[in-house]
Amino acid sequence: MDVENRIRELSALLLRHQYLYYVKAQPEISDAEYDRLFDELVALEEGYPQFADENSPTRRVGSDLDNTFPERRHAVPVLSLDKEYNTGELANWLQKTVKNADRPLGFVVEEKMDGASIVLYYRDGALAAAVTRGDGSRGNDVTGNIRTVPQVPLVIADKGELAVRGEVYIAKSDFETYNKTFDDKYANPRNLAAGSLRNLKSSLVAQVPLKIFCYEGYFRGQNAENGGRALNDHIHILIKLRELGFRVSENLGFFSDNEELAAQVRSLAPGFVVGGVADLVKYVEERIALRDSLDYEIDGLVIKVNEIDVREMLGSTAHHPRWAVAFKFDAPLAQTVLEDVQVQVGRNGRVTPVAILQPVRIAGSTVTRATLHNQEYIDMLELGPGDLVSISKRGDIIPAVEDVVEKALENPSVYRLPEACQFCGTRFVKDGAHHFCKNKQCPERIRRAITYFTAKGQMDIDTLGEKTVAFLFDEGFVRCIPDIYRFDYGRLLGEEGFKEKKVENFKQSVLESKSRPFKTVLTALGFEGIAANAVSMLIKNGYDSVDKIIEAASRRDTEVFSSIDGFGGIMAELMIQHFTDPDNLRLIQELKELGLNFNEGQVVGTDLVLQSMAGATWVITGSFEHFNPRSKAAEEIERRGGKVASAVSAKTSYVLAGEKAGSKLAKARELGIPVVDEAQFRKMLEE
């Protein structure tokens, strides 16, 4: 076969497997087989660039060349939707629409994705352009970036002209993982998705876990026969889009009193909910209740007229089509006054400006603070103290200042971050979108790191909440993480508010935390990017002790880590940076000596094992039936907070003696130290 044909064949094959993997989630070949085909195509395209197509599956990895985003006029209307906020209004809209149409109608209910809107244009069976929504009539051409989204078909089995509207988004779980890598740099999935589409380098976009749902198709000559079915209604257009390889959400309701049509939809798309028009509002209520169970953000539902000719007849106002409405979950924004801006410095030095607001009620709760993300965000809003602002609460995420409604009457200004850290005086440095205090000894950074370490979800030392940590820190009792385990909490007796019981609780909870597993300890250290997910992946890939990680990092070879699932080049660099840093290595060493778990194997069960042997020193001698090798007995003692020594002395608490115990047993008897045999020991473990 000649090269050109082989390239075509490979392209078609790989595109099909990308579709099976990313859209259908039903791969038919192994990753290795896929890689082999992919590599063959890359090699052929390099050798014969004249045959390389711009919609080749190899373009998914993007390019390092700077993108430009020329403006393009939309070939289809990209209107925004009118909004309703309660089901009563929605029922009115349905009634009014049916009345205006003056005939029975079908309605389609779709999820309103909270992502970035895009229009995909296809010609001659291939993706020709991808254009952002822009102002509705013109948007930016971001085709190179869209090609990297694996769920976007690059080639389709329809040679006509087709425009498809879709929403590019990021799954909540993907966002969490991705954003942790960047130390929560992105405010929410929507900002990350929208920002990624405008990233200058498509090779970077390829690393963002972007997904797409498509929800509107404009086939040229829409009423023409197509595959035996006339595409004159929306539901059939969606089904057709799906057949062509576009990703259409399964969470879709179709409501029509035309029973023949309803039956047809049931058989063509068994995943959709189908009912009569009277069932629509109930379906909307059900979807509202299910909102939080989705792995992506939606901010409402869209209800559309199904029949295309009725849509054309109903037309649109200057702003909105009359044949569709957005049902929004969240009531409109609240307005309040920005009183002040507070500057927070995080444990990794990142500076976050926080809006201090005149208290305002939103969605049943009073909001007094909202994040302002960074200086760029403040500049974008042109925001200053005294301004009247609008506030939103997106889902369960912290409230955000969305807009300035009116500048302050007196001294209107745009807030600027201070030049230097208010806690240590170090000048802030700008790195990406954020400012940082780069001083590792910054007291605020250290205090934050300690608070993070003890927090719920980390080491979960419940007696050491933020206020207590601040007190211990300010008094000089706990000035670093290891101090938590060194400080003699008995010294607090006599301080105001510290009674015996409270001090005892401190001791107990701090001691208990020593039994947390390696995974928890490593996550609690709060190194940038090293969140629970990352640690789980490390352990899964054999890095089940900190020693192994440090050893691997010392080779300073990013490939060692970048090959781990979910780790990219950036994560690999962070790993090397963290685990070769002398301060971090010292911290780990100190905590290790204090008895924290830095080895996954150390903790066999859960971290619920009680510290029943805390403070006791054991010596083990002889051989055992159950504890073979002997280190198994030592592990059990250490798990319970006890220590194991090699020689018997006056400090020994117990001697564990097995068969053929020798001089150590004699020494124990001589010193009057309690001797425990295997059976007694096993009983002690059970207690």
Ligand SMILES: [Zn+2]
């Ligand atoms: Zn500082």
